[in-house]
Every structure is written in C-alpha cells, then in structure tokens.
Amino acid sequence: MATTLTPRYLEIAEALRRQIADARPGDRLPSDAELCERFGVSRMTARHAVQLLANERLLVRRRGEGTFVAPRAVQRLLGSPLSFTENMRRRGLRASSRMLQSGWIDPSPEERAALRLGPTDRAILIERLRLADERPMAIERVVLTPSLESVLGFDLERTSLHSAFERLGRRPTWAQSRVSARRVTARERRLLEIGPGGVVLSERRTIVDQDGVPLEHTETLYAAERYEFEAIMHRDDRAEVG
Numbered sequence: 001m002a003t004t005l006t007p008r009y010l011e012i013a014e015a016l017r018r019q020i021a022d023a024r025p026g027d028r029l030p031s032d033a034e035l036c037e038r039f040g041v042s043r044m045t046a047r048h049a050v051q052l053l054a055n056e057r058l059l060v061r062r063r064g065e066g067t068f069v070a071p072r073a074v075q076r077l078l079g080s081p082l083s084f085t086e087n088m089r090r091r092g093l094r095a096s097s098r099m100l101q102s103g104w105i106d107p108s109p110e111e112r113a114a115l116r117l118g119p120t121d122r123a124i125l126i127e128r129l130r131l132a133d134e135r136p137m138a139i140e141r142v143v144l145t146p147s148l149e150s151v152l153g154f155d156l157e158r159t160s161l162h163s164a165f166e167r168l169g170r171r172p173t174w175a176q177s178r179v180s181a182r183r184v185t186a187r188e189r190r191l192l193e194i195g196p197g198g199v200v201l202s203e204r205r206t207i208v209d210q211d212g213v214p215l216e217h218t219e220t221l222y223a224a225e226r227y228e229f230e231a232i233m234h235r236d237d238r239a240e241v242g
Contacts, residue, residue, distance in 0.1 A: 012049035085160035093132040114217040177205035
C-alpha cells in the first residue's frame with residue numbers, strides 16, 4: 001500500500017498551531033533558525049510554514065523583533081444593541097475612544113428615515129475612533145435625534161454613549177443592522193492602522209429605546225482582520241417551504 005508523506009512545512013505549521021492554541025496574544029514564537037534546528041529543515045521550509053500561519057492570521061512577523069501570536073479576533077453578535085464598551089469589557093479589554101468630529105448636521109435621506117425625522121430637521125453627529133487596549137478597532141459614525149442634544153456635554157472619549165443614553169432615561173433596547181464589506185479608503189487605513197488593500201466591514205445599525213423611539217443610526221467600520229461576526233438564526237415553521 002502506498003504511503004502519503006505529509007510535507008515537512010505542514011508538520012511544522014501543525015506544531016505551531018498547537019503551540020498557538022496554548023499561548024496568549026503577543027507571546028513570542030520560535031524564530032526561523034530555531035524551527036530549522038528543531039525540525040531539521042531548511043530555512044525556506046521553515047519560512048513556508050510560518051507564512052502559511054501568517055496568511056491565516058494566527059501569527060504576526062515584526063521586522064527586527066520576531067514572530068508573535070496574533071491578537072484574537074473580537075466576536076460581535078450581529079444586530080446586538082450591546083455597546084462597544086460593554087462588548088470589549090466582556091472580553092477583558094479596555095475600551096477607549098478618540099473623538100474625530102461632533103456637532104449638528106443635515107442628515108442623509110437614509111438617516112432621516114431611520115430616525116423618523118422631518119424634512120427640515122437637523123441631527124447630531126458623533127464620530128469616534130474606537131480602541132481596545134489602545135489598539136484601533138473601528139470607526140464609528142453615530143447620528144442622533146435632536147432630542148439627544150445633551151449628550152454633547154458628556155465626555156464621550158471616556159464614557160460609553162449608551163451609558164449617556166441611560167442617564168437620560170433612554171435605554172437602548174432593540175437594534176436592526178446590515179453588514180457589507182469593502183476596501184478601505186486612505187483615511188480609514190491611516191486611522192485603523194491597516195495595510196494597503198485592507199478590508200473594512202461596514203455595519204449600518206438603527207437602535208431604538210424601551211418605548212420604540214429611535215435613538216441613533218450608526219455606521220461602524222470594523223477592521224475586518226480584527227473581527228468575527230456571529231448570527232443567531234432560528235427556523236420559522238410558518239414560512240412556506242419551496
């Protein structure tokens with residue numbers, strides 16, 4: 001019976017996967033030279049294995065520093081009204097923000113419809129860069145109804161916007177969202193610190209309060225390499241089966 005031999009670089013990659021599974025993000029991994037000595041292979045073979053895992057975003061290579069376990073992707077439940085701050089807190093990360101712009105704007109037709117605004121109503125814009133443990137994760141463009149003008153008086157670089165809502169007696173309760181993907185712009189690449197050709201996930205989301213009154217219409221641009229979206233679905237037996 002013929003025996004199929006596993007290529008050496010795949011053996012090395014599998015050994016590194018096991019090591020990564022037991023490690024923490026940022027932990028140092030063996031260098032190419034150490035892999036060569038450990039597995040008795042050429043430097044080219046070792047580099048092939050490391051590059052394979054780099055392509056899978058399991059590790060990162062830093063010129064002049066070494067090879068490290070990559071940061072874990074953050075999971076987000078699609079359509080959840082959970083704030084960025086609370087989502088990061090539940091994952092043991094410290095959320096912070098950098099204000100990019102804020103003030104009054106003329107909303108777009110999509111924003112006007114989502115917030116149930118009249119044809120001449122203005123709205124409030126708050127755009128922030130969202131960070132987790134000082135790492136840029138997303139650009140958040142929030143458009144609010146005029147009734148929430150007082151949130152502009154909160155320190156939204158250190159305070160959750162949803163916490164500000166609740167202090168005003170408006171509890172974010174229900175959300176509807178849509179997600180799409182596209183290439184980053186030059187501005188987004190700079191703010192999110194991602195390479196050329198990178199991708200962002202755009203989530204457009206409308207959130208209403210406990211009385212069903214719209215609070216915000218938001219577009220959040222997530223660095224795709226740092227996020228995983230989760231969806232919970234159920235079967236509707238009332239639906240007609242084709």
